[in-house]
Amino acid sequence: MKAYIRAVSYYLPEKIISNEELLKDFPEWSVDKVAGKIGVNKRHIANQNETSKDLAIAASKKLFAEHGISPSEIDFIMLCTQSPDYFLPTTACLVQHEIGVPVSAGAIDFNQGCSGFVYGLAMAKGLVSAGIAKNVLLITSETYSKFTHRQDKINRTIFGDAAAATLVSNQGFAEIMDFSLGTDGRGAENLIVKTGCMRHPSKINDLAFDDSHNPFSSDYLFMNGTEIFNFTLEMVPVLVENTLDANSLIKDDINLFVFHQANKYMLNFLRKKIKIPEEKFYVYMSEVGNTVSSTIPICLYQGVNEGVIKAGDKVLLAGFGVGYSWAGCVLKY
Numbered sequence: 001m002k003a004y005i006r007a008v009s010y011y012l013p014e015k016i017i018s019n020e021e022l023l024k025d026f027p028e029w030s031v032d033k034v035a036g037k038i039g040v041n042k043r044h045i046a047n048q049n050e051t052s053k054d055l056a057i058a059a060s061k062k063l064f065a066e067h068g069i070s071p072s073e074i075d076f077i078m079l080c081t082q083s084p085d086y087f088l089p090t091t092a093c094l095v096q097h098e099i100g101v102p103v104s105a106g107a108i109d110f111n112q113g114c115s116g117f118v119y120g121l122a123m124a125k126g127l128v129s130a131g132i133a134k135n136v137l138l139i140t141s142e143t144y145s146k147f148t149h150r151q152d153k154i155n156r157t158i159f160g161d162a163a164a165a166t167l168v169s170n171q172g173f174a175e176i177m178d179f180s181l182g183t184d185g186r187g188a189e190n191l192i193v194k195t196g197c198m199r200h201p202s203k204i205n206d207l208a209f210d211d212s213h214n215p216f217s218s219d220y221l222f223m224n225g226t227e228i229f230n231f232t233l234e235m236v237p238v239l240v241e242n243t244l245d246a247n248s249l250i251k252d253d254i255n256l257f258v259f260h261q262a263n264k265y266m267l268n269f270l271r272k273k274i275k276i277p278e279e280k281f282y283v284y285m286s287e288v289g290n291t292v293s294s295t296i297p298i299c300l301y302q303g304v305n306e307g308v309i310k311a312g313d314k315v316l317l318a319g320f321g322v323g324y325s326w327a328g329c330v331l332k333y
Helices: 031-038 052-067 091-099 113-129 153-158 185-190 225-246 264-274 292-305
Strands: 004-011 016-018 042-044 076-080 106-110 135-142 162-169 174-183 256-259 314-321 325-332
Touching (some): 031 153, 052 091, 076 113
Parallel strands (some): 076 135, 256 314
16 A cells, blocks of 8 residues: 655744844854855744644644644654653653544654654555554654753754644655665764763763863753764765665656755755755755754645645655664655
């Protein structure tokens, strides 16, 4: 049985931090530098009492309203988040209760990050293809801002909070084709929040600053930008080739490439390295930032609404990052 994307919607928190506002904390930076190199003009940030669950509920309700979908149709919920409300129960269970999905539906969380949407598509396709579920609500919801130190100008500039809701079904407008997946846990410490779970349940209070006055601490989001960049340059071209091979396609068969929206500089570097024409490479992050697992579904929503993605198109998706993990697939519209 084939599996399709039937609908996509997303939700952004109301609170907005523009570059001008952000740079009040970092006067050594300029608006032009942030917009030009990072590619972000503003990012939406969850309020203090607003969690991934809240964003997930809002995105799901928006999906139902925008596409005329009844919660009673959903028979499985998959929620990708690295900032859950609790260790237990799963955030997916809380969302199920609040959006009115029947108690006969399955509900699970999975912790995946930047490759999470494509991983979620793979698992949702498996459920639909096996006849286990007919309508899988795949939610990606993240509030990285809650992990980020106030003086961390790199991560505060890049990341925004958001949630996306995608309905995967046995019918829809985009057929989910075949996948390429990968993992290399040797890179785990290059993008990590060390404390708060069972390995280090208590704060370590080891805050220090590098030569550029950027903070690093076990108690906050840490990203080794150089190592992440090197990993990306090594693995993403291979991921694209493997995804093409898995679908018996060549690069020219693809109408549009949609990568995880890491930052403008990295995306431009990857596009040139892989030799993708600019008109076939979709970027949408200037108004939302890097929203982790929601970047790709946000792009798919915007791409369709802007007429960039059309019926008959083949779209290659590539997610990559924390873990390390990477995942690619092709959508046939």
